[in-house]
Amino acid sequence: MHQLAILDDYQRVAHRYADWSSLEERGVTVTAISQHIAAEADVVAALQDFDIVIAMRERTPFPGRILEKLPRLKLLVTTGAANASIDVEAAARLGITVCGTGGSPAAAPELTWALLLAFARNLTQEEAALRGGRWQTGVGFELSGKTLGIVGLGKIGTRIAGYGRAFGMDVLAWSQNLTEEAAAAAGVRKVTKDELFRESDVVSLHLRLSARSEGTVGERELRLLGPDGVLVNTARGPLVDQGALVTALQEGWIRGAALDVFDQEPLPSGHPLLEVPRTLLTPHLGYVTDASYRAFFGGALEDVKAWLDGSAIRTLTP
Incomplete structure (x- = not known):
């Protein structure tokens, strides 16, 4: 038995x-x-x-x-x-x-793009406003003409690169082992880590979590991303220094973050990310x-x- x-x-x-x-x-x-x-x-x-x-x-x-x-x-x-x-x-x-x-293979990339689109056009806020009797409360932004930075150009990252190109975005990529050949095959431009965060309007994370990749995004990267930049993470929460991210959102270092993954899951009541502004949060739906x-x-x-x-x-x- x-x-x-x-x-x-x-x-x-x-x-x-x-x-x-x-x-x-x-x-x-x-x-x-x-x-x-x-x-x-x-x-x-x-x-x-x-x-x-x-x-x-x-x-x-x-x-x-x-x-x-x-x-x-x-x-x-x-x-x-x-x-x-x-x-x-x-x-x-x-x-x-x-x-x-x-x-x-399609589940996580599609959720990633859904989060980015929803964030760009303020969908959650606008729907809540509409249900509350208000009409057109904010102004969104378009992806066309923007620069997309992909951290981790594996199977998922490569799909995201294709989505970005289809939406008229310039696509950059970085990871520790990324080669010029792999970047060219995906139709993206290989850059350094600093260049990616400095030049991108949107950065999307697609690394596998390991001792080497944990904390890939910290204060330096978030400050380089800048006040107009958006961070999207549908990979794993610990890829990002959660304390630095909370501070970045509170102080306006970046425009905002769309997150499906967190350092603690399920996300506990009272977690700082539930309180900070400029976020779109989902409960790890990438594979659901x-x-x-x-x-x-x-x-x-x-x-x-x-x-x-x-x-x-x-x-x-x-």
Whole structure:
């Protein structure tokens, strides 16, 4: 018999997107947990009886100190192809198999562009004003003719570059390993980090979170972006120094920020970003689409079945 936990099923849709009942005949009992478990001690207590865990992206971290306290855990599946909050090296040492899934390549880029358009045309404020009986309360700005800076020209960043060109924007890109050839293939201009923040009207972040990329955007970069600049982050919250960003928004170093990711998730009540001006905030919706969830939950089910058969697939290694 196996006990399987599906974590952070906020919308209670895990059973809609995969046929978990197909595991019953193989002796697997499935429990979907909709409430986020934040404290490490509570995570350990909640998962003591499970030998299979499905984690939704980085919502629940699994550092080595937690894995060591889950002796029954044998299979840990993360939705998506990578998860910076899982200590894969510790898992390997403890004999825990870690697997990933596929995803939707369009979900995050489309959300990124939706945020930018909504911010540029003041959509949330104008809708609220309209419902309150007011008409045309502000003035937006157009993207055409502006400069878009992309930090991280991977699969998502390359899509964003295409969107920017389609909207008539000049597109720049920077990352530590970006080559002239890769930039040219994406139809963008490779620049230095300082040049990107200084020259861009909009900067969009698309780096993978790692020890090297954490804090990529701090006070220096925000001041270079300037009072007319907009920061868009749909990648990972810790890419940005949250304290510096709050100060930048309070003091007007930048025009504003459109954010889907944060240093703490779910964003707790009283978090400074909930109080500062010139922001558009969404609750990490980048991957919350029908197509993504079919890939995530369907892929996780495939991983479990393959592991039960003794031939794990999509394994993540140190």
